[in-house]
Amino acid sequence: MADNIATREAYGKALAEFGDKYEIVVLDADLSKSTKTDTFKKKFPERFLNAGIAESNMMSIAAGIASCGKVVFASTFAMFAAGRAFEQVRNSIGYPNLNVKIGATHAGITVGEDGATHQCLEDIGIMRTIPNMVVINPADAVEARAAVEAAIKHNGPVYLRFGRLGVPVIFDESQYNFELGRGVMLADGNDAAVIATGLMVHEALKAKEELKNEGIDLRVINIHTIKPIDKEIIIKAAKETGAIVTAEEHNILGGLGSAVAEVVAESYPVPVKRVGVEDKFGRSGKPAALLEMYGLTAKNIVEKVREAIKLKVK
Amino acid sequence: MEQGKIKDLLITATKIRKHSIEAVYSASSGHPGGSLSIADVLSVLYFDLMKVDANNPKWEDRDRLVLSKGHCSPALYGALAEKGFFSKDLIKTFRHIDSILQGHPDMKCVPGVDMSTGSLGQGISAACGMAVNAKIFDKNYRVYAIVGDGELEEGQVWEAAMFAAHYKLDNLTAFIDFNGLQIDGHVSEVMSPMPIDEKFAAFGWNVIKINGHDIEEIKNAAVKAAQVKGKPTAIIATTIKGKGVSFMENQASWHGSAPNKEQYEQAIKELDAYLESLGVK
Numbered sequence A: 001m002a003d004n005i006a007t008r009e010a011y012g013k014a015l016a017e018f019g020d021k022y023e024i025v026v027l028d029a030d031l032s033k034s035t036k037t038d039t040f041k042k043k044f045p046e047r048f049l050n051a052g053i054a055e056s057n058m059m060s061i062a063a064g065i066a067s068c069g070k071v072v073f074a075s076t077f078a079m080f081a082a083g084r085a086f087e088q089v090r091n092s093i094g095y096p097n098l099n100v101k102i103g104a105t106h107a108g109i110t111v112g113e114d115g116a117t118h119q120c121l122e123d124i125g126i127m128r129t130i131p132n133m134v135v136i137n138p139a140d141a142v143e144a145r146a147a148v149e150a151a152i153k154h155n156g157p158v159y160l161r162f163g164r165l166g167v168p169v170i171f172d173e174s175q176y177n178f179e180l181g182r183g184v185m186l187a188d189g190n191d192a193a194v195i196a197t198g199l200m201v202h203e204a205l206k207a208k209e210e211l212k213n214e215g216i217d218l219r220v221i222n223i224h225t226i227k228p229i230d231k232e233i234i235i236k237a238a239k240e241t242g243a244i245v246t247a248e249e250h251n252i253l254g255g256l257g258s259a260v261a262e263v264v265a266e267s268y269p270v271p272v273k274r275v276g277v278e279d280k281f282g283r284s285g286k287p288a289a290l291l292e293m294y295g296l297t298a299k300n301i302v303e304k305v306r307e308a309i310k311l312k313v314k
Numbered sequence B: 001m002e003q004g005k006i007k008d009l010l011i012t013a014t015k016i017r018k019h020s021i022e023a024v025y026s027a028s029s030g031h032p033g034g035s036l037s038i039a040d041v042l043s044v045l046y047f048d049l050m051k052v053d054a055n056n057p058k059w060e061d062r063d064r065l066v067l068s069k070g071h072c073s074p075a076l077y078g079a080l081a082e083k084g085f086f087s088k089d090l091i092k093t094f095r096h097i098d099s100i101l102q103g104h105p106d107m108k109c110v111p112g113v114d115m116s117t118g119s120l121g122q123g124i125s126a127a128c129g130m131a132v133n134a135k136i137f138d139k140n141y142r143v144y145a146i147v148g149d150g151e152l153e154e155g156q157v158w159e160a161a162m163f164a165a166h167y168k169l170d171n172l173t174a175f176i177d178f179n180g181l182q183i184d185g186h187v188s189e190v191m192s193p194m195p196i197d198e199k200f201a202a203f204g205w206n207v208i209k210i211n212g213h214d215i216e217e218i219k220n221a222a223v224k225a226a227q228v229k230g231k232p233t234a235i236i237a238t239t240i241k242g243k244g245v246s247f248m249e250n251q252a253s254w255h256g257s258a259p260n261k262e263q264y265e266q267a268i269k270e271l272d273a274y275l276e277s278l279g280v281k
């Protein structure tokens, strides 16, 4: 598929593009070729800093720069940004509410062959428990680009989650309007709703097509901002469809599924089924094979939709 | 340095010590030991060297100070209150639920606090960020970091040290409060970061060793640091933890405990006696 673009590619391109418009500073920790911040580095070497293999230090340095009034992007793999540097992100960035944007690439299981130590399936859960932190997980390259600009304009810390794997482009750039904190209804339907994020959005759209044959009319919602989450769109879906399935490339604990279940349980209880990695570590493998093995496909969504519909209170 | 000026700075340092004791006593908790050890450095920085404006705490071109050993907030609050960033009356609200003076410095609510700190090792990195910001955007403020000797055990400090040398942050001065004690005892016994001077030198820093209670030495070292080109400077300031209160001096047990009423009165009495010897009634 010629259309497949990794969100990290879009991230790098967006930094280079917006570097003209905004006086951003970009930091990386010796991964600029992988995180794609090298595109910014080439264009704006004076505003690019390599912190070396020192992720915790990089986060606190970013905080120092942001404290002087600049918007800073600090980039590394999600595992190291959310994992190794968690405490620095919490204390040096979240607590003082500084304008640091964490560009976390290689999130999820689709890092692939590097295996469990490099596959970050916990970051959404970790990041959304930090007060002030906005958490964004774009579904495609168009959304990723828009998310970068929205992050620049937002005053405060933002965690941006990007993938390594090329994923289909869903949105039309000329028409796409990204609103931070706003879910996007991609397809209407009233029998059940699938609320998906990241590369699972594409799978959700596939699931809709498959379920059509069974006469099930599935609503598909894309949640790019996991925090603050769009409660309105979730509650509306609960009311109008009566059954919800979430889908994410993350541990089923703590991520989108948990966030949606919290909203539903508190405001309009209906059955919620979650598609995600079932509280397991990943392993090395080709991304597509891993998605299959860990249950992150349209087929898994279809199954969960059937289960959720069965649980509906008639 | 002029004798009168030295005396003034000693007086201010002693007032900072009094505020520190007052704060910790009022809260019945806090960190007196390391606060007393850095009072002289803070006095020289805030009252002789740093470009800051108490009426405009967020002034973009101000010099910045990051108290990397954030638990010593009582001394920082004392210095900021003396400097007029906020009312001295607030000192006795230290650590109270409705006070801006949190246990550890919070840049969001305390005027004059340049970075929220408390988690050791992070402040010096943030100071590097401020210093590199000045390099990128051509500003000529200076950045000071105050780092504990125990804090040097945090690996992040050395990541920051590497960064500062690599980016030639000659606008950064780190004061290492070399009081030899941390919570569990002697720094050299708990987990020795020695030799501190050789380590910083090996990391590419200019190193100056001083007596951290000698006003003139503090000032001269800081002035020299500002003249060095292409390198950050580490000023290793030998100090006495608990300095100025006889029963607190060199006692690890006074790292993080509050005096009772009797001890409080005794401490204030000793500090007042010293002020009197400097001609303050």
Ligand SMILES: Cc1ncc(C[n+]2csc(CCOP(=O)(O)OP(=O)(O)O)c2C)c(N)n1
Residues within 6 Å of the ligand: B031, B033, B034, B035, B037, B069, B071, B072, B118, B119, B120, B121, B147, B148, B149, B150, B151, B152, B177, B179, B181, B182, B183, B241, B255
């Ligand atoms: C990351 C981190 N670990 C542990 C602590 C708890 N702690 C507070 S003060 C301290 C000892 C600090 O010793 P030193 O840096 O020598 O400070 P000083 O003696 O000047 O007070 C420790 C371990 C902390 N605040 N941050």
